[in-house]
Structures are given as structure tokens and as C-alpha cells.
Amino acid sequence: MTDASEIEAAVADAHRREWAAVLAATVRVTRDLDLAEECVQEAYAAALRRWPAAGLPDNPAAWLTTAARRRAIDAIRHDAALRARLPLLVVPEGDSAEPARGQRAADAEAASARLSEAVPDERLRLIFICCHPALAREAQLALTLRLVCGMGVPDIARAFLVSDPTMAARITRAKKKISVARIPYRIPRAAELGDRLGAVLAVVHLLFTAGHTAPSGPSLVRADLVEQAMHLARMLRELMPDSLDVRGLRALLLVTDARRATRTDADGRLLRLSEQDRSQWDSAALAEAHEEIVGCLRAGPPGRYVLQAAIAALYAQAPSYDQTDWAQIVELYDRLLAVWPSPVVALNRAVPLAMVDGPQTALAEVERLNADGRLSGYQYLHAIRADLLTRLGRAGEAVHAYRQALALTTNEPERAFLVAQIQDLLDPR
Amino acid sequence: MAQYAILIYAHDSAHAPDATSADLETCDDHSDELAASDSMLAAYALTPRDMATSVRADAITDGPFLDSKEVVAGFYVIEAPDLDAALAIARTNPVVRDGGGVEVRPVHSSYLKPTAS
Numbered sequence: 420m421t422d423a424s425e426i427e428a429a430v431a432d433a434h435r436r437e438w439a440a441v442l443a444a445t446v447r448v449t450r451d452l453d454l455a456e457e458c459v460q461e462a463y464a465a466a467l468r469r470w471p472a473a474g475l476p477d478n479p480a481a482w483l484t485t486a487a488r489r490r491a492i493d494a495i496r497h498d499a500a501l502r503a504r505l506p507l508l509v510v511p512e513g514d515s516a517e518p519a520r521g522q523r524a525a526d527a528e529a530a531s532a533r534l535s536e537a538v539p540d541e542r543l544r545l546i547f548i549c550c551h552p553a554l555a556r557e558a559q560l561a562l563t564l565r566l567v568c569g570m571g572v573p574d575i576a577r578a579f580l581v582s583d584p585t586m587a588a589r590i591t592r593a594k595k596k597i598s599v600a601r602i603p604y605r606i607p608r609a610a611e612l613g614d615r616l617g618a619v620l621a622v623v624h625l626l627f628t629a630g631h632t633a634p635s636g637p638s639l640v641r642a643d644l645v646e647q648a649m650h651l652a653r654m655l656r657e658l659m660p661d662s663l664d665v666r667g668l669r670a671l672l673l674v675t676d677a678r679r680a681t682r683t684d685a686d687g688r689l690l691r692l693s694e695q696d697r698s699q700w701d702s703a704a705l706a707e708a709h710e711e712i713v714g715c716l717r718a719g720p721p722g723r724y725v726l727q728a729a730i731a732a733l734y735a736q737a738p739s740y741d742q743t744d745w746a747q748i749v750e751l752y753d754r755l756l757a758v759w760p761s762p763v764v765a766l767n768r769a770v771p772l773a774m775v776d777g778p779q780t781a782l783a784e785v786e787r788l789n790a791d792g793r794l795s796g797y798q799y800l801h802a803i804r805a806d807l808l809t810r811l812g813r814a815g816e817a818v819h820a821y822r823q824a825l826a827l828t829t830n831e832p833e834r835a836f837l838v839a840q841i842q843d844l845l846d847p848r
Numbered sequence: 849m850a851q852y853a854i855l856i857y858a859h860d861s862a863h864a865p866d867a868t869s870a871d872l873e874t875c876d877d878h879s880d881e882l883a884a885s886d887s888m889l890a891a892y893a894l895t896p897r898d899m900a901t902s903v904r905a906d907a908i909t910d911g912p913f914l915d916s917k918e919v920v921a922g923f924y925v926i927e928a929p930d931l932d933a934a935l936a937i938a939r940t941n942p943v944v945r946d947g948g949g950v951e952v953r954p955v956h957s958s959y960l961k962p963t964a965s
Contacts, residue, residue: 511929511930553931553935599954601850601930601931602930603929
């Protein structure tokens, strides 16, 4: 007998670590995402029931996979007639031919036996099908959280501030498109891998960003989303260790998240980078990111994520805000703009530029971006403009710019920060 | 294998009644390629937007149904093992490099009147 709380912790741990692998392996047997999900869920429930008496298995993932696949084979046998009418997932490799409908159960059994020895990681198929470009971005996010991270629908709904039925419908619709349009369950071929991996990384980055500064609501950070994004980045790093973009994204998330504890004070008030207590930053995460970035920069020409990580790391490495290497940060921004010409990048470049060439030069750059119009709805453009105007002593214009930022901001701590800036300008002490 | 319809969206159809073979060369080349690859089941080129007539419950009007920059210039039906394969074929359409685009839709069912032999 093992302690009940110990078993519960072990099951929760296996859920976090192994969900994707168990589900991916089960999908190969069921060729149906819903049935696979159901069987995996049941396998975890069975683990909670059986492990207390039987003790922890040596390999929980293998135990769970076997249990889930056995349920899948039973279900297929039981409902052969019903399933014969359902569109099945297209699994191009491995299965030489489409199985005859009548032989579904036997075929599933054979596939299950064959796959037990399979080497390539099935989780990648799952990740790539969830982030297929034929699915809308919000569906990609929801499917990835549900199928790859094993997050429950109510939790996903809460994270994106929609109702449970809305989120459930979004996920159902995406799954239906996968089966009806025959989005294949496979790892993209080399020729298309770049584009397809780009979509996967964008999903992970977006999840992180949505968690790092919650789009709205009372707290700055949504820890659940941040943790799922970190988990996905770690998984991808393990599955595709040769991709510089994957390593770059992982490093970027590590550096950015290392500052999480210091981004607000005890009352939840937003702190500027210059006000944050650097001794509280996660130095292990920063060291790991640093090693990854150096490795990437040595390995080849850096892409978007590696450069973003390098910039974030330079900010984090300075012993104090004033000792930041602003000139090198501007230089890295120039390289980033060359590989990723985004107006948001150009805007962020204005911040270190103000430290190197002065606020007047930086303001001219921000005004140019403002006139361009693409960022007019972006709150940070107005906040950065306001900050530069303040430094130039143009208080009236600064207040106006802060108000523009405020009108576009829905996150409570960010709103409070902007209100405080306006008050300081109107009523200087 | 599954069937997909590929709808071609362009500013207008190149297939005017008086189009010369030079006007249609790019389209024909693409069509020949697809036919040769064995994936094409059917292909239809439509006449330009000026020839279109739209019908609603209350009116018949001159022109395409939707008043937009692009119109459906034609469509074809292909057979492909999965969506990725269908998208790869769709992407080779010359309209994609010519300011337009294509829409890929899985076919549910179809009917063709058997031709008298």
C-alpha cells in the first residue's frame, strides 16, 4: 500500500508530464480524437483507483498508454457499426493502407502492437495537428491546451474569458474540421516544416503572452497559461533539439518569466523594469537561457526568437538598470528588424534608443510609427510616447498620450499604473 | 482518397468569349499539368463577371452575387489523400501568384448526368 496523497500526486504528475504522449499514442489506435481523449481520461481515472493497492508502476506512461489503448480497442470492437460511419483521422505514414471498415478492431489491435515498439515521438503529430494553419488561431490555442496539455475545457474557457459552452463548441468545431477536411495526423515534410513550425511557435508564444500580461482582469499574470506555455516550450525543445527557433523561443520564455515575481509589488501595483528587485529574479532560469542563447548564436544565423531572447537576456544581465548595455540592445533590435520587420519591434527599439541617442531622437521614431497608423490601437505606443514626452518636459502632451493609452488598456494593474502617471503629471509633488 | 473543390478567386475571369489562346495560356498550362498528374476529376472555367446575373427572392440583378473585389473565376474538383495534399495542389494555381487566391472545400457529394453514348 502506498500513501493516498502520494498516489494522487503521482497521478497528477503523470497527467502533467505524460498526457500528450499517452493521448498521441492512443490516437494512433482510435484514429478519432474524441474517443482517444475519453479513453485516456478513463485510464487516468483507473490509475487513481488501482495504483493505491497495486503500487506505482515502474513506468507510469507505459501503464497509462496500455490502459488507454485497451479501452480504445474494446470501444472500437463494441461500436464497430457506429464507428464505420464516422470519418476517421488520416494517418499517412506507418499504416500502409486504409483499413477495411469491418476489420477496424483487429486493425487497431495490430496497430497497437506495432506502435509499442515505435521510436519517433508521437507527441509531435499531436502538436502539429492542433496548430494546423487550416484552423483559426483561437482554435489552435484551445486545441493545443486541451489535447497537448490535457487542460480541462472549463479551465481553458476561464483562461480566455469565454463561457464553457462557447469554448466546448470552439473545440468541437475544430475537431470536426480536422476529420471532415482530412487534416492529416503527421509530422510535416521537410519542405513545409518551416512554415508549420512557425505556427506552432506562434501558438506557444501567444499562450505565454496571454498569460504574462493577461488581456484583462484583476491580475497582471495568468499563471496557468504561463505554465502551460513553458511546459510546451520545454516539450518542443526535447522533441526538436536541432531547431534554433525552438531553442530561441524556450530561452525567450525563460528570460521573460524569470522576472515574474518582481513585476508587481506586494499590493499588485505594476513596477517598471528600473524599479524591480533584480536579486529576486530567477537566476537558474536566466543562466539556462543564457547558455541556450550562446549556443544558438554559435550554431547559425539567429532568427526572430533567438534575437528576442538575446535582447531580453541583455536587459536581464545588467547588474542595474543604469548599467544596461543600451547600445548593444539597439544593435540587436536592428538585426531583429532585418529578420522580422514588425512595427512593434520598431516601437520597442525606441526604448533603448532613447537611452543611447536621447528621448528627442526616440520620440521622432515613435511619431513616425504613430503616423504610419498600424499601431494606433496599440496601447504601448501611446504609453512609450507619453514616457518620452514626460522626459522632454512636455507634460501636457504626455498626459494626453497617457490618456490615449488608458483608453486602450483593459488589464487592471496596467490601468492603475497609467492613472498614477497621469496624476503625477497633473499634480507634481 | 477524398474529393476537394478548388474555387478560383480572381479580379475577373480570363475566359472572355473573345479570349485568345495567348490570354488563356497560363490557365491552360496549369489545367494540362493537373490533368496529367491524374488528380483532377473535373474543371470548369467561367466567363467574366460582366456575364453574371444574380437572382434573389425580390429581384434579378446584373453582376456577381457578392459585390467584392474578387469573383469566382472557375473551379475544379480534385482527388487527394488528405488536406495537406489538396492544399499543395491548390497552391500551384497561377492565380495565387497573380493577386488572387483559391478556396479549398471538401466535397460532400456530387452528381453528373451520365452522358448518352
